[in-house]
Structures are given as C-alpha cells and as structure tokens.
Amino acid sequence: MGSGDGKVVGAKKIVDRGPENEQFTIVLLADGYTTEEQSTFNAHCDEFVKALTAFAPYDDCAGHLNFHRINVESSESGADDPKTTECSDGTGATVKTYFDSTYCTSQIRRLMSFDAALATKVLNDEVKTWDRAMVLVNSSAHGGAGGGKIGITATGPGWTSTALHEFGHVMGLADEYPTWFGCPGVKETSYYNHSGVEPDSPNATTKTKRSEIKWRQLILPTTKVPTTENADCTRCDTQANPVPAGTVGLYEGAEYCHCGAYRPSYDCLMRTLGVDHCAVCQAWIRSKISLGVTAADLAITPWGYSQVPRTAPYWQTPDIWGDVETGRAHNDLHIRIRNVGGKASQPFKVRVTFVPATGVIDSANEILVDEVTRPALASGGTDEFVVNWDLTPPALPAEYAGYEHFCVIAEIEADECNIGNHRAQNNFVLVGKPPGGSPPPLTLEIANPWDIQAELTIQLTSHDRRLGLHPVDFDPEGMILQPGERRPVNVAFDVDESFDRVRRAEAAFDINHLLNGELLGGVSGKVRAVRPRRGPR
Amino acid sequence: MPDSERVGAEAWRLVINYRAGHVVLDDVIPLDKLLPPSDDLPAGGPEGELAGFWFELRDGSGRTTYRQIESNPLVHACSDVIADREGGGTELRRLAAVADDTTFTFLIPRPRGDGAHVVIFSSPPDAVAQGISVPAEPRWRIQLPVDQPE
Numbered sequence: 001m002g003s004g005d006g007k008v009v010g011a012k013k014i015v016d017r018g019p020e021n022e023q024f025t026i027v028l029l030a031d032g033y034t035t036e037e038q039s040t041f042n043a044h045c046d047e048f049v050k051a052l053t054a055f056a057p058y059d060d061c062a063g064h065l066n067f068h069r070i071n072v073e074s075s076e077s078g079a080d081d082p083k084t085t086e087c088s089d090g091t092g093a094t095v096k097t098y099f100d101s102t103y104c105t106s107q108i109r110r111l112m113s114f115d116a117a118l119a120t121k122v123l124n125d126e127v128k129t130w131d132r133a134m135v136l137v138n139s140s141a142h143g144g145a146g147g148g149k150i151g152i153t154a155t156g157p158g159w160t161s162t163a164l165h166e167f168g169h170v171m172g173l174a175d176e177y178p179t180w181f182g183c184p185g186v187k188e189t190s191y192y193n194h195s196g197v198e199p200d201s202p203n204a205t206t207k208t209k210r211s212e213i214k215w216r217q218l219i220l221p222t223t224k225v226p227t228t229e230n231a232d233c234t235r236c237d238t239q240a241n242p243v244p245a246g247t248v249g250l251y252e253g254a255e256y257c258h259c260g261a262y263r264p265s266y267d268c269l270m271r272t273l274g275v276d277h278c279a280v281c282q283a284w285i286r287s288k289i290s291l292g293v294t295a296a297d298l299a300i301t302p303w304g305y306s307q308v309p310r311t312a313p314y315w316q317t318p319d320i321w322g323d324v325e326t327g328r329a330h331n332d333l334h335i336r337i338r339n340v341g342g343k344a345s346q347p348f349k350v351r352v353t354f355v356p357a358t359g360v361i362d363s364a365n366e367i368l369v370d371e372v373t374r375p376a377l378a379s380g381g382t383d384e385f386v387v388n389w390d391l392t393p394p395a396l397p398a399e400y401a402g403y404e405h406f407c408v409i410a411e412i413e414a415d416e417c418n419i420g421n422h423r424a425q426n427n428f429v430l431v432g433k434p435p436g437g438s439p440p441p442l443t444l445e446i447a448n449p450w451d452i453q454a455e456l457t458i459q460l461t462s463h464d465r466r467l468g469l470h471p472v473d474f475d476p477e478g479m480i481l482q483p484g485e486r487r488p489v490n491v492a493f494d495v496d497e498s499f500d501r502v503r504r505a506e507a508a509f510d511i512n513h514l515l516n517g518e519l520l521g522g523v524s525g526k527v528r529a530v531r532p533r534r535g536p537r
Numbered sequence: 538m539p540d541s542e543r544v545g546a547e548a549w550r551l552v553i554n555y556r557a558g559h560v561v562l563d564d565v566i567p568l569d570k571l572l573p574p575s576d577d578l579p580a581g582g583p584e585g586e587l588a589g590f591w592f593e594l595r596d597g598s599g600r601t602t603y604r605q606i607e608s609n610p611l612v613h614a615c616s617d618v619i620a621d622r623e624g625g626g627t628e629l630r631r632l633a634a635v636a637d638d639t640t641f642t643f644l645i646p647r648p649r650g651d652g653a654h655v656v657i658f659s660s661p662p663d664a665v666a667q668g669i670s671v672p673a674e675p676r677w678r679i680q681l682p683v684d685q686p687e
Contacts, residue, residue, distance in 0.1 A: 212580055
C-alpha cells in the first residue's frame with residue numbers, strides 16, 4: 001500500500017474565483033478510486049463544492065474560494081477495513097490504494113487515517129498554494145477524520161453532511177458536544193464538570209463574565225449571560241432553547257462536558273449535523289477566508305460591536321456624526337463608508353436607524369431614519385453622504401418627544417464575506433446651556449432586558465473641570481431593577497460661570513450604566529452654550 | 538478587517554514531521570500567498586493557562602510576529618452519529634486517538650533577519666484524545682533557515 005499502488009494523474013482547478021496567491025484554496029484528493037472510477041471522484045468533488053458553497057458562511061464567501069481536485073488513480077477500489085475485536089463490523093478488506101486510507105485507526109472503526117506525509121507532498125507538488133484539503137475515499141461505510149489542515153471522509157450516503165462538520169475542524173473549530181459518550185451521560189463521571197482550563201478554540205469557553213467571553217461582541221445586551229445553565233451536572237442539559245434560534249449567548253454544555261464549559265449558540269453544525277454553523281463559527285471562518293484583496297470590502301468604523309478587540313466603546317464611531325437637536329425637523333446626519341477591499345464594490349444600501357436611549361439596542365426597537373442606495377465604490381474609496389434626521393413628530397414617536405439622547409446605527413447591506421465591519425453606532429446627546437442659566441437635566445431611561453433581577457450602577461464622568469454631573473433622583477450605586485423594568489433617571493449639570501464667557505463653549509461628559517457589574521451601555525455627550533430660541537422653528 | 542492586519546504575500550510553508558513525540562522540519566517551501574491575520578490568544582486562566590494547539594513565529598529577540606490557532610494535527614478524531622434528534626438534526630459524539638506519526642504544515646510570513654524560529658504549543662495529545670482540557674505548553678521549537686530556500 002502507498003505510492004506504489006497507483007499514480008497521481010494531476011490537479012485541475014474546478015472553481016476559479018481569482019488569482020491563486022490571493023484566494024483561499026481548498027483541494028480535494030482522491031483515494032481508492034481506480035482509473036475507471038475517476039469520473040466518480042470528479043462527481044464527488046462537485047458534490048462537496050456544491051454542498052460547501054451552499055452553506056453559510058461559504059455562500060457569502062464564495063468569491064474568496066478556489067477549489068482544485070487532484071485525480072489519483074489507485075490500484076484498487078475502496079479503503080482498508082480491518083476486522084478486529086474492537087472493529088468487529090469491519091469487512092477485513094485490505095486494498096491497494098495510493099494514500100493507504102484505512103478505517104479502524106487505533107481500533108476505532110469509524111476513525112479513518114491516511115498517509116499524511118504523502119498527501120502533503122502531493123499537495124505541495126500539485127497545488128502549491130493550498131490552504132485546506134480533504135481526502136475523499138471511495139468507500140460507502142461511514143467514517144472520516146478532521147485534524148490539522150487535511151481531513152478525510154468516506155463517500156457513502158449522506159457523506160457531505162459529515163464532511164461539512166469535519167471541514168469545520170479543519171478550519172479550526174471545536175466540537176460543541178455537551179457529552180463524550182452520548183446523552184444522558186449519567187455514567188461519564190469524568191465529564192460532569194469541565195477542568196476549567198480555557199480552550200483556545202473560538203467557539204468554546206469557560207468564562208461566564210460577559211466582558212471576558214471571547215465572542216462577547218456578538219452577544220446583544222438583551223441576551224442574559226449565561227443564557228442557559230445546567231441544573232444537574234450528572235447528566236446532559238436537555239432544556240429547550242429559551243431564546244430565539246440563532247441567538248448568540250452562553251449556553252452551558254460544551255467541550256464534551258455537562259457543566260463548566262459553554263458554547264455560543266443553542267445549536268450549531270459543530271454540535272449537530274444538519275444545522276447551520278452558529279454566528280460565532282461563521283465569524284471565525286470568515287476571518288480565515290476573507291483575505292480581502294480580491295473582493296470589495298465595504299466598512300464603517302469601528303465596526304460596531306463586531307470589532308475584536310474593541311478599542312472604543314461600541315457606541316462611538318467617527319463615521320457617523322451630525323449636529324442634532326430634538327424638536328428640529330432638519331438635522332444633517334453624516335455617514336461615511338470606505339471600501340478597504342481590493343476591488344470596486346457593487347452599488348450598496350445603507351440603512352440608518354436610531355433608538356431612543358433606553359439602554360437596550362435590538363432590531364425591534366430601531367426606528368428608521370432612512371435607507372439609501374449608494375453607487376459602486378472604488379477600491380480604497382470613501383463615500384460620505386448626508387441623510388436628513390427629522391426629530392419632530394411623527395418621525396419621532398410622541399413618547400420620546402422629551403428625549404435628548406439617541407443611538408444612531410448605520411448598517412451596510414451588501415453581500416460580502418467580511419461582514420464584521422458593516423455596522424456601527426454613535427450616540428448623540430447635546431444638552432444646551434442658555435446664557436446665565438443652567439442646562440436642563442438629562443433624562444435617560446435604563447432598562448433591564450433580562451429575566452433576572454439586576455443591580456444597576458450608573459457612572460457619571462465629566463471631561464471638563466467646568467462641568468459637574470450629579471444624580472437628581474437616583475442612587476448611582478446599588479439600584480435594583482426587576483426583570484424587564486425600565487427606569488427613568490435624571491442627571492443634572494453644574495456649570496462653572498466661566499462657561500458663559502466662551503462663545504459656543506462645550507464640555508464633554510460620559511454616562512455609563514452597568515447591570516450586575518457589566519457595562520451595557522452609555523452615552524458620550526456635550527453641554528453646549530446656546531442662545532435661547534426666539535419663536536417657532 | 539483593517540488593512541493593517543493583512544499579512545503580505547511572501548510566505549513560507551513549513552513541512553513538519555512528527556514521530557514518537559519529536560518534530561523535525563522536513564521542508565521549507567517559499568510561496569507567493571496572502572495569509573490570514575495573526576490570531577490573538579483569548580484570555581486564559583489566572584496564570585494565563587490555555588488549552589489547545591497553536592504556533593508562534595518569533596524573531597531573533599523572541600518577539601512573536603505571527604500566530605495561528607489551529608486544529609491539533611497530533612490527534613486523529615472523527616464524529617460518530619449517535620441518534621437523530623427530535624425536531625431535526627443528528628446528534629454526534631467524538632472518537633479520537635493520538636497519532637503515532639504524522640506530517641503537518643504551517644503557513645507563515647517570510648521571516649526577516651537572523652534567529653527566526655517557530656514555537657509550537659500543544660496540550661498533551663493523550664488528554665486531547667480523551668476530550669480533557671489541559672493547559673498547552675511550548676513543546677517544540679523549530680529554528681528557521683536564515684536564507685530564503687531555493
């Protein structure tokens with residue numbers, strides 16, 4: 001068995017989306033296909049490509065992917081399938097194949113292995129720029145393996161479903177199983193509780209504090225953390241998903257253990273065949289595939305709460321700005337989009353919404369400002385445009401008429417692989433100080449979006465020695481909010497008399513709020529000296 | 538992904554043989570190829586302990602210039618179907634074993650200057666094969682050639 005049992009016919013690029021040195025290149029190698037069976041291998045390759053590129057996020061990222069197949073003729077068909085005490089359902093077959101694929105690796109029937117040194121040599125000789133590879137084995141018994149950059153899979157009925165899971169490992173993702181031997185898991189005492197050592201994999205964690213979770217930027221403030229907890233660590237947690245499917249949170253049961261390790265979504269292909277990759281797994285795959293040069297990459301800074309690591313609060317971006325005033329029908333809201341990719345984009349849409357400050361941002365609360373279509377943007381280009389933000393009724397719902405604090409969100413809508421830079425948010429609050437008078441108090445409404453009681457803390461920070469902030473009607477520390485409770489709080493401003501001596505003086509401040517010690521929101525605003533209005537606007 | 542994080546096109550593929558617990562650099566293949574950005578390590582435990590498998594390209598002064606977190610090539614593992622789940626999907630479990638010998642590759646930016654080396658961090662393969670999370674240690678160091686290979 002081995003290189004004497006066949007020959008390499010050669011490589012063929014079967015999907016060409018760009019220059020090899022700029023693409024993510026996936027190669028499929030044949031093992032156990034004879035000369036007469038090469039057309040079967042070719043069909044299996046097409047099947048794999050079709051399955052993978054129909055599957056998120058590879059569908060969005062298809063423009064970054066090149067696929068090759070390497071036809072290899074083996075002397076005989078199939079794979080070695082030892083029959084032993086442990087591999088009792090093996091057929092006993094010993095087959096002359098080029099890469100010497102076999103079942104029953106280390107006496108585990110389903111576990112397949114192959115000559116990795118030879119496969120690596122063939123890959124390096126035939127497709128020098130390969131990134132990942134799969135050995136397709138001409139055998140119908142279920143089996144495969146994923147580890148390192150080369151996976152292996154048999155090609156029996158339904159094989160692509162398992163192959164997609166194994167390819168996830170080849171891309172660097174961990175399993176998200178809450179068990180080692182299978183649920184209910186009562187006998188697997190070693191897997192009741194995780195060791196507590198944090199895994200390096202992007203889709204598993206032992207951390208339970210929101211600010212330490214490696215996928216925290218994808219967890220909405222409205223999602224409770226942990227999202228699910230296992231009440232009985234002697235068995236798998238079988239509770240139903242308490243939140244909408246696909247919600248990113250912290251779900252107990254991962255890294256093969258019942259308790260002490262968490263996965264990002266209730267379900268994912270890395271846990272269950274036949275379901276999609278969760279958003280966290282998708283983000284990891286996108287980061288590996290989207291080398292960016294050969295495609296457009298529209299971006300808004302700092303990419304909202306998708307940026308990792310975040311260098312600024314997620315409610316700040318330099319790409320959304322404007323001079324806004326509640327009660328004014330015309331406010332110019334400026335948006336800036338850049339194309340940081342290597343090619344011109346197609347025309348694209350930008351959806352601009354706002355949320356009155358409630359401490360809660362979710363799509364259900366967002367009120368449309370405008371949705372605009374922008375022209376194609378050249379590589380390296382910048383597009384700045386203005387939308388009108390009407391802050392009078394009915395554009396501003398009547399219940400928010402007294403608000404001065406709004407969160408503006410701009411989201412790019414474009415089919416791209418790298419979507420981590422498509423959304424950004426900026427909070428607007430401008431408090432006017434009349435000459436000789438005091439600024440009015442700022443009213444904020446803080447919400448507890450969770451289904452548990454939460455301790456609310458509000459941090460008041462002035463960035464100007466002429467400005468002081470103090471609470472009017474609340475204790476900044478130790479307030480308790482019941483589940484779902486919304487509480488208005490008023491912050492008053494003390495301004496030094498020297499403020500009036502400077503024309504259009506401004507003083508900056510921050511107000512942040514924490515629930516159970518976790519920073520969930522805030523506003524960065526300014527007190528500005530204004531002239532009193534004379535008559536209607 | 539900001540422009541500053543993209544890694545330039547001059548790359549090396551390191552071909553590494555693993556035999557009985559030892560690694561040997563078998564080949565260095567120069568390539569013209571864009572690479573994904575370097576990975577940051579997630580926050581570990583109180584003393585920084587982290588489980589898994591990754592490599593770091595370091596310069597002569599020991600500074601890490603590139604890192605990739607990868608699937609552990611020292612463990613053969615596959616998924617076994619347990620049962621169809623009510624409501625859709627198929628439940629799986631993991632079957633794994635330590636590889637006695639294997640070959641794997643790393644893609645790195647072409648190193649500059651003297652003293653460049655790669656450090657491979659790995660949790661103990663036997664623990665990985667049992668699904669037990671044990672801290673990774675710097676297990677192997679591979680010195681890289683100074684001159685670009687032919």
